[in-house]
Amino acid sequence: MNNTEILQNLIQVVDSNKNQDGWTDLALVGKPLNDLGVNYKALGYLKLRELIEEYSENIELKKDTSNQVPVFYARIIQNISPSKKSISRKHQTRGDSIPSNLLQWAWMGDFRQAVLDLKNIALKERWYYKSQNPTYPFPILSKYLTYTFFRLSKESGKIKTNEQYAAFNTGLVNNLYEPIYALFEKNKVQGKQEWFFHEFCISGVGKAGKILASNFNPLPERAQFFNSSSELIYDMEAPEPQMNWNHIIIDNVSRLPLEFLEENKPSGFLFRETANMDTIEKSKYFKSLADAIENDSKKFRTIKNRFADSLDLALKRVQWNFKTAIPMYYPSNNKMSLLLPLSLIDDEIIDLALVTEKTQSGSYLGHTILPLAWAYSNARLITRPDSDWLIAEKIETDSDVENDENE
Template sequence: MDIQTKHRIYELLTGAFSLGEAYPLSRIAKFLTDADIRSAAYGYPKMRALLEDLPEFLTVTPIMLGQNPQQMITLHTWTDDAPNERSSPEENFFRLVNVPAKSLAVFCNLMGLTEPEARAALEQGYKRAKSEGSLQSEGDNLAYDVGPAHIVLQKSWYAESSQPWHFSFHMQDVPARPAITDTAQTPIQRQHTAKADEHRFTEAERQEIYHVLTGQLPTGEKLHMAAVSKQLADNGYPKERYGFAKMKAFLLALGDMLTLEDQVMGGVPQSLVTIHPQAHWEQPPASQPAAHVGGSEEPPQRMDEAVFLAPKTLAILNAYLTGQEAPPAPAVIDQLRAAYEKARLEGNLEYRNDAYRFPLPFKGLEGGALFAAIKRSNSDYAGASPWYLNFAGPDRFGRAPGKILEQFAFLGAWPSFLEGLAQKALPEPWDFGEGSHKRYHILQKYIQYTFYRLQLEDKVCIAEDKSFAAFNTGLVTPHYDDLYACFEPNDEGAATAWHFVDFCTAAGRGVGKRLVDAFNPLPQPASYFERKEDLLFDLEKELHTDFDHILLDNVSRLPLPFLQEESRGIPAAQAVLEQIQSTDEAAAKRTLYSELSGVIADTPRLYNRLRNRVEDAIELAKKQVRWNFKTAIPCYFPTRNVMSLMLPLSLQYDGRADAALVVELTRSGNYQGQTILTLQQAYLDARLLCRPNSEWLNTEAQGGDALDEEEA
């Protein structure tokens, strides 16, 4: 802000308000707005930020009125000795913009600048963009360019500080990635040199992987690498099968069918993937039938012509049967098709994670049962099969996300592992209530699912000589230093490749120095947020709820007193609820809740009662969000690798939540009420992102029976 404007504001304020007296910020803001002094016109997102840039004649003082933070403005005589006049231009910029140290370090590395040079470049670029009128508005954000870097100042929706903007950036004008054998490599590609045991993809393999990706993921959009990684793993195409240790190297080796872009979002470096349409691959491989069946979401009657049998998935199935990854015998394919048709006819198709799963009539070499699954294809290509075989092999649902960490390394006894982490981390409650059935229960779920997410993001670091491994736990010490989990190679023949050594901080005692010596940059924390819609519930969008899934499939997550109250006058339901209340056995409860679900489905009066109460609770939750946008809590679903929002459901008493409704933003732009969670399940999912600071969700949460905790 120039000195003339400051003098004008000084004259306006001192003409209307007394010096030395404290006034609420809202009163000062209204006065200036009425005088046509608007913060946005001067490059400030909020009036508070503008006022804090006027230290020559006023001070902003935060106070607490009850539980609510307020700011008071006090005018004083103009003095040229204000702190702002003695500060450098860079300090002015960095007072307005929160620039995390990690983001600045990545920016310095990619731009080849020292930290002072980077700070000066950011400040000068911002001032130049403002003066030249080239400061771009991208929705609620501001943007400008510094050389090849596109700087985005993201509006801080939760900020209650004097830094209303948050720094992020990405490198632009990144050329399409050539094949890994091309001599003209980008900086990202130069980080990866193909090793002898890494795979060189044939054209047919690249085409096959392309169809797997585009079967569920859109082309032409920037996707988080975790989503791409999960799609490949779920369909039997993990990077390890091709000899790659890192997902980024695996994707780069696929050539120009996709590009990768490094970007810093929310202070955390991330890799974004864009899949490019390949016109010459519009048809599936000629060896497979390609007749199109209508758009119904019901699974097809038969596999013939309606389901694309990917050769790679079939070869993986053959490897489990014979030990050789090769096309299976025709008899195996016939049995696969027959098994599907039998399961469909008998109603034994299990719908889970958007796929129909069914058992196969043969066992693997190790004697375990084998399964297969088909999934709906999103491909718009003419002639493409509407379904595809997305999995064939051992029960991958037995490898739940929560078990991946234990398959990676030997941790020792869980109580000791968790206690060591809790003692070093910033203190917080890691159990529900006083009588929790497992000590550090919340912490265990947190570290299990965090590791799963890190694996999907390719952020579990392994030293080049494979003598050391580590990951960022996402937790901090009481001094707010990142905590890392460190591992060493396990003995030959052990069940896991690694064993846990210790938790440490960078360059700290013990293994901290080894960590710094082994990795540059240090292991990064998991990242979850990709857009502001992951944080905020938009009340203008419609919300459609799957009531059958809530009231029939997940009735156990509803509070028992609520079910008892609504079941009055319905003896069949009351009898089952009495049995549920009198038993503590989980298996018995599952059976009884299944029986109760049948009673609800067969009793329209009861179903409608429950539905009406849930609908009323949803409407109340939307009113709460309108009053306080923080009511909608972001969460991460490990089993589906998606971000959602949770709304409180007050089913028994207004103002006291009994359960949480999970809502997900669909491609159409509306919300889908996907499922219901107990409050404890909701807390576990929310804690993956940060410690919940909510009026309705905390560790004292009570609710229904969490009989399916892994589903949370």
């Protein structure tokens, strides 16, 4: 799908979901856009708004902070030809600093093809969850590539550049366990990203590999996510984690399994379908549910006790097999954590992952919960999880389009 087709689909979806003042909540754009074959994450963008910013001459964005949850809106700019391709404003700025977003730094061309090329070079691995979405066939690898670049951008000297070429270590290897590098050339197109993607390569192999070897010595190093191997193993000598119960249960009520919420619904609360709600309506709905749980002390204790039982079971599993605690990198916080499995409905089925972080005192803080797909993507940045509970092919995902514009 070319730029003009993407723009036409964007205009169609934004225009058909606009409210009375002509603005469209981005939460209502992702799924219908995906249904038309445009998946922004498959195209390499971490956020939907980053894709829309590519067409800023045709579609404008605004951020509304008047409510409890900030909301992003889009609106069609009138009297602009849909075939006119916009250049993102943030791509027009060059300098010595490296942006944390791969697509701000380099033109990747067909990002889906680039991801497929990387998959074909890399050691064989499953890069999708239980069901494969043809418009977003390898979501784990797409996130791996963009988040690995994010981490590299935070480490001085890990992304190598000279006057003609640039390169970074993907952290992946081929079937001979040789590192795979991403090679770029200086972009000659004014107003665009500073670099454009050449290809993935092995040092010294093929034309690209020879260019890499002759331009960079030493070769780019892989991303470093931890300082000591002790960070990868849960310390069973530490006391039981201190839990931020209000944040885990109240602030993240929308992440709890629906069946679990129905079993523990507050007295008098009416459950509703949220799939077609916009951001504000959904936020208000879950806020009312959270308030109802918080005000129903009996239900709150019941939910808390079930979490506590699940945590106790998780720690017993860690004691039996240290691999139960899975290291992960959290891009938004730029730090390491350990994941523990939580079973809220059935002890044999894992529903969520608890994110634990070791504090300076040596104790652990359990500070949030993640859906399993998010947990797997974050864990895969460190290494492929060798786990009996966080398994890609067993993870159900409602949609590979995550409405995370307002996180």
